[in-house]
Amino acid sequence: MGLRTPLYQQHIDAGAKLVDFGGWDMPIQYQSLIEEHHAVRQHAGVFDVSHMTVVDVQGAQAKAWLQILLANDVEKLDTIGRALYSAMLNDEGGVVDDLIVYRMQQGYRLVVNCGTREKDLRWMQERSQGFDVQITERPELAILAVHGPESIDKVCQLLAPELATQVQALGNFRALEAGDWFIARTGYTGERGLELIIPAEDAPGLWRSLLEIGVKPIGLGARDTLRLEAGMNLYGHDMDESISPLAANMEQTIAWEPATRQFIGRAAVEQHKREQAAGQLPILTGLVLEERGVLREGLRVVCELDGETREGVITSGTFSPTLKHSIALARIPAGCRNCQVDLRGKLIPVRVVQPNFVRFGKKVFE
């Protein structure tokens, strides 16, 4: 038996198929992954993501420390409630994890991946030596992600009128605190939506209320197809400690200025930037297969560069329920042309596109 979130019984009640996910018993799907996917693109769905790790950072040097720990700069969080996506790098410029950091009324809140929990906490502890910071994991909190075009209206139906008005007014990547509830306009689907970080004892009631007003429960299977359509990276697949953020389509998340900010991994990623300028760093790109077949993680990509055959690899691949054909993220040498994927021994031509396939229910690549 694995770890259970506060919503375990609700998953059983909803007929979930449970799988082990990073030591947790999590719902991979309820009835149909594809129907769950469409529910989020067209209406509203709720995900239990309580397995993810919430870490609060407080103390006189919280900001100064996060400016060292993270490749993005929390200086950008100029008002309470703003959120920022960032990589946490190691000294070699590899990605220890990707995370969202929120500025709270008191200090900061980080949400990191479940599979990286132990090493992240250890890394943060080690790298906080000499700083006046308190790093506190918050395992007593549940996280419900409610996403889809109708999601915010649905959540607001359940809130007190005054709070509902505040939530309706939240901009993207903005959050608010209401007592011990934390409500953020962030997510991992490419749709509008909210992430609600709330006390575990409040989670089953909120879940049931959402289902009663027509929000569908969504498993981790559809979470993966939704994030991949949105071109969002999955840690441990599209990037890890051996991959530069510059080779993982994460360049925009590195704050290079001010040049004096010595974040962990800075010297290494500056070297990666020089390699990138010389065409020596691979890129993470989008692949599209419009004929039959499904691109899958680990498949070999064969392409051409200056008349020579080069290889890359698919880091995430799936069937896109919105587009009705396969899409993938792949790491290939920069400047390659004529990409083909080795599908069961046959080289099949694929299109190389920007790694962003679907936003707000619509196809976004050319």
Added chain:
Amino acid sequence: MSSFPEDLKYTATHEWVRVEADGSVVMGITDHAQELLGDIVFIELPEDGKEVAAEAEMSVVESVKAASDIYAPVSGKIVEVNKALLDAPEIVNSSPYGDGWFCRIQPANAAELDALLSADAYAKICE
């Protein structure tokens, strides 16, 4: 739970077979197989008229999650394929033993049918 109709025969690789009055057999994949695969998005069917050998790969099913080979349950000639599956592969999820059939085979050696599993024996494999 998965269903295992008594009037069918089964393979350990999750195909089912129904013997028809004219001696041909209709085959597909089991309810248990479609549950394991999840939402099916593409099916590659064998060509009409092709000769297949028992236990040889004859078809491929792709779900959102995985690709899976489908094996011929008996040796023989493909005499009909269910082309509806090309455009609507999800029929296999909703009706694995009915409209989700894959193809009809004229068996070359009827004795091979005796080697297939009963519903009970197959259900035990799936436990």
